[in-house]
Amino acid sequence: DAGVIQSPRHEVTEMGQEVTLRCKPISGHDYLFWYRQTMMRGLELLIYFNNNVPIDDSGMPEDRFSAKMPNASFSTLKIQPSEPRDSAVYFCASSPGTGGVNEQFFGPGTRLTVL
Amino acid sequence: GENVEQHPSTLSVQEGDSAVIKCTYSDSASNYFPWYKQELGKGPQLIIDIRSNVGEKKDQRIAVTLNKTAKHFSLHITETQPEDSAVYFCAARVGSYQLTFGKGTKLSVIP
Numbered sequence: 001d002a003g004v005i006q007s008p009r010h011e012v013t014e015m016g017q018e019v020t021l022r023c024k025p026i027s028g029h030d031y032l033f034w035y036r037q038t039m040m041r042g043l044e045l046l047i048y049f050n051n052n053v054p055i056d057d058s059g060m061p062e063d064r065f066s067a068k069m070p071n072a073s074f075s076t077l078k079i080q081p082s083e084p085r086d087s088a089v090y091f092c093a094s095s096p097g098t099g100g101v102n103e104q105f106f107g108p109g110t111r112l113t114v115l
Numbered sequence: 116g117e118n119v120e121q122h123p124s125t126l127s128v129q130e131g132d133s134a135v136i137k138c139t140y141s142d143s144a145s146n147y148f149p150w151y152k153q154e155l156g157k158g159p160q161l162i163i164d165i166r167s168n169v170g171e172k173k174d175q176r177i178a179v180t181l182n183k184t185a186k187h188f189s190l191h192i193t194e195t196q197p198e199d200s201a202v203y204f205c206a207a208r209v210g211s212y213q214l215t216f217g218k219g220t221k222l223s224v225i226p
Binding site for chain 2: 004033042043045048050056091095097102104106108
């Protein structure tokens with residue numbers, strides 16, 4: 001298995017532009033998580049899905065952020081409009097959710113820079 | 116909600132020495148405590164975890180201890196090697212699948 005796949009790996013955009021981050025979880029995993037990592041705040045959970053359904057989005061900072069999971073193999077995190085304070089590394093992670101396996105497998109991340 | 120404090124934020128050790136990283140958590144209902152290692156430019160990777168019904172767990176040079184009464188848990192790395200240099204995160208989970216992470220410890224192993 002290729003692990004969790006994220007694209008793009010790096011994104012540089014200008015303030016006000018729409019940004020879409022993409023994630024392909026590990027096949028067969030029922031849970032998908034989106035995290036944001038910054039020096040100041042560390043790793044923060046933004047939202048997570050179970051079987052493609054959003055379970056908890058209380059970590060989404062503002063209405064400018066939205067996430068979808070149209071099927072078991074794809075999820076997007078969208079920021080519209082983007083702001084410089086959104087600059088961070090965004091991680092997607094997936095977890096089996098069955099058989100007592102709790103481990104979350106992280107992707108390589110997308111480094112977002114908003115100018 | 117859950118709050119996880121981690122210290123130290125940076126740690127330098129000589130190769131071959133031991134390293135200890137400590138975390139405290141606030142919610143006594145937390146039942147799962149993983150440790151992740153993050154290398155530069157990569158996502159965090161699980162290295163060891165412990166459940167609330169276990170006091171200690173060991174995997175080769177890595178061990179984790181849990182004190183539920185005091186609500187703290189620690190990561191111990193023995194015989195450190197340069198490849199152990201990375202950022203280490205502790206985390207705690209209450210109930211379902213939501214993890215709360217500590218701020219991380221940057222470990223440097225000096226050859």
